[in-house]
């Protein structure tokens with residue numbers, strides 16, 4: 001029986017793995033292989049100590065070259081790794097001209113290598129359900145297997161919220177600009193949302209698309225002022241404010257969007273639609289054993305302690321005011337500290 005089962009191999013889970021190793025606890029990381037929210041970020045500017053020119057381009061390119069090789073991340077889905085590597089390399093090459101910040105995937109690879117260096121056992125096994133058993137927890141997997149542990153650090157993050165509009169299943173609707181933006185070179189796209197993600201996605205797309213409509217339901221953005229200023233200064237981003245999405249138009253592929261702007265119907269012709277209206281926490285596997293808030297996030301403070309003794313929550317999946325990679329890492333560290341206390345004094 002492991003001391004800790006770490007559910008999730010994103011920033012919070014991998015940081016928990018490093019801290020578990022240093023605490024000399026027995027632990028295993030179980031993850032779907034997707035790498036968490038950070039892998040999709042086109043650039044990471046705000047992770048302390050990691051910035052464009054702190055390593056030579058040659059060193060970072062060498063690291064990127066190892067992504068997708070048999071020795072690196074052997075249990076990740078090979079096709080998606082290679083696609084992400086290609087995208088990350090293209091983006092890095094562009095940024096190197098100006099000495100930019102790393103791609104989220106590069107940072108994720110560093111996290112993973114760091115955890116592996118400390119001996120982390122990282123299994124690609126989807127989690128379906130976690131149950132309480134005497135003296136611990138039973139985790140069930142999609143492959144039918146199960147595993148026992150004395151504690152759980154739950155860090156399964158969140159998935160993009162669906163628009164819930166007619167036409168959402170059409171080809172050309174995406175939830176990730178850095179994954180799909182390349183398809184829209186010199187085309188017209190719409191981004192829906194007004195938070196950091198939406199504005200970052202709009203800026204990213206503005207570099208290749210001919211025009212980006214940024215469609216937001218209110219007149220003010222929720223995003224950071226610096227991002228808002230950049231968006232407003234970008235010539236090919238057109239703000240469409242106080243606008244609700246009525247439906248996405250098209251037969252098989254997207255041909256436009258129908259909006260209600262200040263109550264008046266309007267249609268915009270677009271080739272693609274990028275949804276960035278927040279995310280939904282991945283708590284299905286534990287919703288019956290731990291308290292969630294009204295939006296489905298696991299109620300926990302920065303210690304990671306939840307309503308259930310021995311079960312800790314880290315990263316985007318817990319209630320918190322500020323969801324960032326750096327705060328997810330802090331959560332992972334703190335949860336291990338809490339798990340240690342629990343194991344020592346239970």
Ligand code: NDP
Nearest residue numbers: 193194195196197198200217218222276277278279322323
């Ligand atoms: P947010 O919850 O911050 O923003 C969601 C946006 O979508 C809001 O503008 C909201 O509108 C809008 N929205 C929500 N539901 C609907 C709906 N049904 N129809 C239309 N619009 C809707 O999510 P984000 O993904 O942007 O950010 C999540 C967290 O991640 C934040 O804490 C953010 O700071 C962080 N983040 C940080 C980044 C960075 O540091 N570089 C990058 C990306 C995210 P309204 O404003 O009216 O509520």
